[in-house]
Amino acid sequence: MANCLEDHGxxxxxxxxxxxxxxxxxxxxxxxxxxxxxxxxxxELFSRTVPLGMEHGTxxxxxxxxxxxxxxxxxxDVETDGRHAVVEFADSIDEDLARRDFTINAIAWRExxxxxxxxxNGRADLxxxxxxAVGDAAARFAEDYLRxxxxxxxxxxxxxxxxxxxxEALEAAVSGLDRLSAxxxxxxxxxxxAAPTPSAALRLYRDSGALGVxxxxxxxxxxxxxxxxxxxxxxxxxARDGLLRLCRLLLVIPTEQHDESSEDPxxxxxxxxxxxxxxxKADQRRVLHLYSHFLPFVSPxxxxxxxxxxxxxxxxxxxxxxxxxxxxxxxAAGAEDELNALVFVWRRVHEERxxxxxxxxxxxxxxxxxxxxxxxxxxxxVRLLLEELHARVLEDPELxxxxxxxxxxxxxxxxxxxxxxxxxxxxx
Ligand code: ATP
Ligand code: MG
Numbered sequence: 001m002a003n004c005l006e007d008h009g010x011x012x013x014x015x016x017x018x019x020x021x022x023x024x025x026x027x028x029x030x031x032x033x034x035x036x037x038x039x040x041x042x043x044e045l046f047s048r049t050v051p052l053g054m055e056h057g058t059x060x061x062x063x064x065x066x067x068x069x070x071x072x073x074x075x076x077d078v079e080t081d082g083r084h085a086v087v088e089f090a091d092s093i094d095e096d097l098a099r100r101d102f103t104i105n106a107i108a109w110r111e112x113x114x115x116x117x118x119x120x121n122g123r124a125d126l127x128x129x130x131x132x133a134v135g136d137a138a139a140r141f142a143e144d145y146l147r148x149x150x151x152x153x154x155x156x157x158x159x160x161x162x163x164x165x166x167x168e169a170l171e172a173a174v175s176g177l178d179r180l181s182a183x184x185x186x187x188x189x190x191x192x193x194a195a196p197t198p199s200a201a202l203r204l205y206r207d208s209g210a211l212g213v214x215x216x217x218x219x220x221x222x223x224x225x226x227x228x229x230x231x232x233x234x235x236x237x238x239a240r241d242g243l244l245r246l247c248r249l250l251l252v253i254p255t256e257q258h259d260e261s262s263e264d265p266x267x268x269x270x271x272x273x274x275x276x277x278x279x280x281k282a283d284q285r286r287v288l289h290l291y292s293h294f295l296p297f298v299s300p301x302x303x304x305x306x307x308x309x310x311x312x313x314x315x316x317x318x319x320x321x322x323x324x325x326x327x328x329x330x331x332a333a334g335a336e337d338e339l340n341a342l343v344f345v346w347r348r349v350h351e352e353r354x355x356x357x358x359x360x361x362x363x364x365x366x367x368x369x370x371x372x373x374x375x376x377x378x379x380x381x382v383r384l385l386l387e388e389l390h391a392r393v394l395e396d397p398e399l400x401x402x403x404x405x406x407x408x409x410x411x412x413x414x415x416x417x418x419x420x421x422x423x424x425x426x427x428x
Contacts, residue, residue: 010037013108080143131160137169156201193242199231232332
């Protein structure tokens with residue numbers, strides 16, 4: 001890949017996160033290359049290319065072995081406004097490195113010559129555990145405020161200490177964060193949540209004040225006892241399921257579930273945050289569903305009927321994620337007994353799910369049409385009747401035969417009839 005560029009007379013420099021992580025002894029699969037070849041020249045040299053962002057000079061190149069490289073022509077900034085930059089192509093790797101955000105990200109390595117370009121002494125900072133802006137920190141943040149979030153992420157992920165002027169400039173730049181687009185802020189959060197242990201970066205989000213700008217709902221609870229518990233639990237959750245970690249983060253907002261009919265204030269705060277960050281509708285649905293069903297949870301002393309009722313209340317395909325979150329919380333707390341209890345109750349829940357016992361409303365052997373056939377008017381009573389039959393079947397799966405359920409429906413209709421046609425037989 002780099003060889004091919006070099007063989008055609010171009011410079012090929014590995015840059016960015018791959019070099020940084022390599023110097024730290026961390027292995028990773030993606031390499032970003034910087035080159036003096038222009039995008040069209042890169043496209044010409046390789047057969048399998050994707051124009052990832054020609055206006056920024058980035059071409060994706062698929063290696064013969066299937067690795068995707070991002071090859072970007074040397075650039076310099078012409079104009080910046082705090083959220084995007086107008087760039088032009090540059091001639092040297094040094095110019096290209098000068099527009100990068102932090103010294104640890106501004107190191108380049110040229111395989112062909114073995115040369116390491118490190119004009120900003122990023123290696124020394126990396127060794128000393130220091131995060132330092134390239135050049136004038138205040139100016140660098142003002143060019144692109146996303147660097148504030150990036151800085152917090154890198155400091156958290158690599159356990160770096162801010163160089164004092166960088167720290168000062170970062171805190172002053174927090175007020176500019178509102179100018180960023182939701183998409184970039186979201187992608188930053190997603191990267192934080194994909195790190196092995198997001199807690200450090202999230203704590204820095206809070207301590208720097210950055211949390212309050214984009215996540216005021218979280219900031220309101222960032223000094224609650226639940227905050228540290230949430231962060232420790234997030235670290236225990238699988239890094240590959242960022243949405244589950246996100247859900248656990250949102251759960252610092254108390255769910256405050258009073259009853260089923262009133263809209264849950266916690267849920268609407270969580271929903272507001274997800275919408276502001278422009279998560280996809282599907283992601284919003286999944287996270288909110290888990291958020292709102294996190295509690296109440298099952299316990300080892302619950303009856304089988306309780307477990308089925310719980311399964312029915314959370315809906316299909318949900319219990320595994322909920323258990324994951326509760327397991328992670330117990331691990332974070334080092335609570336061995338709690339873990340054992342969770343394993344025990346999970347096994348029982350799993351057995352209920354597989355037992356074939358009716359759980360979802362759709363598992364009932366009668367439906368709305370059957371109820372209408374009993375001669376009642378279409379209306380809310382039909383749904384109430386089915387809900388009552390469903391509750392009874394969850395209690396006792398043996399009742400789930402047409403004969404029994406239709407008989408019970410008739411009796412309920414009769415009772416309702418005595419109290420007037422529109423009343424709910426179980427309301428009192
Ligand atoms: P990772 O991929 O692990 O998140 P990374 O350092 O590779 O970290 P990328 O976003 O992939 O981060 O960017 C690659 C490189 O591009 C960075 O190392 C940095 O040199 C530069 N860079 C990326 N975003 C910015 C930015 N907003 N301002 C300045 N330089 C940036
Ligand atoms: Mg990268």
